[in-house]
Amino acid sequence: MTAMATQSKIPMASESEYYEVRPIPGKGYGCFALKAMKRGTRILAEEPLLVVPIAEYLQSDIQQAFDKLSPEQKDIYFSLHSGHGQDPKLWPSRIHPTVEGKERQRIKEQHDARTGKQPSLISIFQTNCMEWNKGAAVFPNAARFNHCCNPNACFTWNSALGKETIHIMNDVEKDEEITLSYCDMIHDKTLRLWELKHYGFTCDCRACTGDEDDETTFAYHSALRRFRLQELERETRFLRGPKLYEGAVQPDFVRQLLQLAALHQEEGDYTARLASVFLDLALVCEVSGDLKMAEVAAGKAVQVKKDCQGADFPDYKKYVEVLERVKVKLGQQEV
Numbered sequence: 001m002t003a004m005a006t007q008s009k010i011p012m013a014s015e016s017e018y019y020e021v022r023p024i025p026g027k028g029y030g031c032f033a034l035k036a037m038k039r040g041t042r043i044l045a046e047e048p049l050l051v052v053p054i055a056e057y058l059q060s061d062i063q064q065a066f067d068k069l070s071p072e073q074k075d076i077y078f079s080l081h082s083g084h085g086q087d088p089k090l091w092p093s094r095i096h097p098t099v100e101g102k103e104r105q106r107i108k109e110q111h112d113a114r115t116g117k118q119p120s121l122i123s124i125f126q127t128n129c130m131e132w133n134k135g136a137a138v139f140p141n142a143a144r145f146n147h148c149c150n151p152n153a154c155f156t157w158n159s160a161l162g163k164e165t166i167h168i169m170n171d172v173e174k175d176e177e178i179t180l181s182y183c184d185m186i187h188d189k190t191l192r193l194w195e196l197k198h199y200g201f202t203c204d205c206r207a208c209t210g211d212e213d214d215e216t217t218f219a220y221h222s223a224l225r226r227f228r229l230q231e232l233e234r235e236t237r238f239l240r241g242p243k244l245y246e247g248a249v250q251p252d253f254v255r256q257l258l259q260l261a262a263l264h265q266e267e268g269d270y271t272a273r274l275a276s277v278f279l280d281l282a283l284v285c286e287v288s289g290d291l292k293m294a295e296v297a298a299g300k301a302v303q304v305k306k307d308c309q310g311a312d313f314p315d316y317k318k319y320v321e322v323l324e325r326v327k328v329k330l331g332q333q334e335v
């Protein structure tokens with residue numbers, strides 16, 4: 001992905017009716033809205049340029065994929081930002097002797113790419129790759145979006161479409177920069193800093209630069225919310241998924257799910273994670289017989305899911321089925 005550093009070449013983003021790539025003084029490039037857009041607008045659906053179908057990749061895996069590209073595609077790849085040139089002191093310099101073979105080689109290659117003097121196949125891949133099925137891929141247009149810890153857009157790999165999609169998740173004004181979060185939105189500042197170090201930059205968003213000890217700042221409230229979100233995640237993790245119906249009988253469970261949903265929304269985190277909290281809330285309320293509440297929660301789950309991933313996302317149907325089932329049960333109850 002594009003970090004906040006100067007790029008030497010002109011970006012190759014294809015024409016879009018939703019946004020354009022513009023230079024940002026001192027920061028390289030960013031993607032700016034060509035018009036006001038609402039949550040749920042799909043601004044990009046892009047096929048991968050280069051795919052490495054395994055998670056633990058070596059330089060040779062990227063080379064193999066790169067060799068298949070056309071000369072134009074190779075130019076696009078090398079026009080992307082690279083997070084090389086980092087201070088070696090920022091990274092561990094030794095590898096434990098028990099780490100052997102391929103894993104040892106992988107760590108060394110990645111370290112050399114980060115601290116190397118020139119952009120390389122790996123340094124560009126590290127900086128720009130996004131999750132792709134069980135591996136990772138580079139999407140040159142999606143890679144142009146800068147990071148923000150409270151972004152206004154979100155990205156997802158849609159395997160049904162075979163494309164990476166980006167949706168607006170918080171309404172944007174014309175000329176506003178459109179941003180994505182490269183790290184987990186509920187992580188605290190220290191953890192985010194560490195995650196972003198891999199991309200070779202330090203975030204200057206208001207959650208990162210504000211004073212977390214000053215109650216009048218956004219950073220203070222954001223840090224509090226993220227802390228509570230992490231706590232609630234830990235408290236509810238084992239009662240969700242396959243154990244959801246065990247959770248349903250816990251006295252505090254519905255309240256915890258409602259708090260999770262409220263905090264994600266306050267933080268502007270309208271991603272699939274919020275949709276899944278609403279879905280679990282709907283299922284728990286359905287089981288406990290509170291069908292009115294189940295209907296409201298399922299309705300929200302469907303809306304958030306559609307807004308952040310689209311109605312063509314593989315498991316969207318599951319969300320619609322829950323809403324329809326609850327509606328049928330409610331109808332039967334009212335007869």
Ligand SMILES: [Zn+2]
Binds near residue numbers: 148206208
């Ligand atoms: Zn930040």
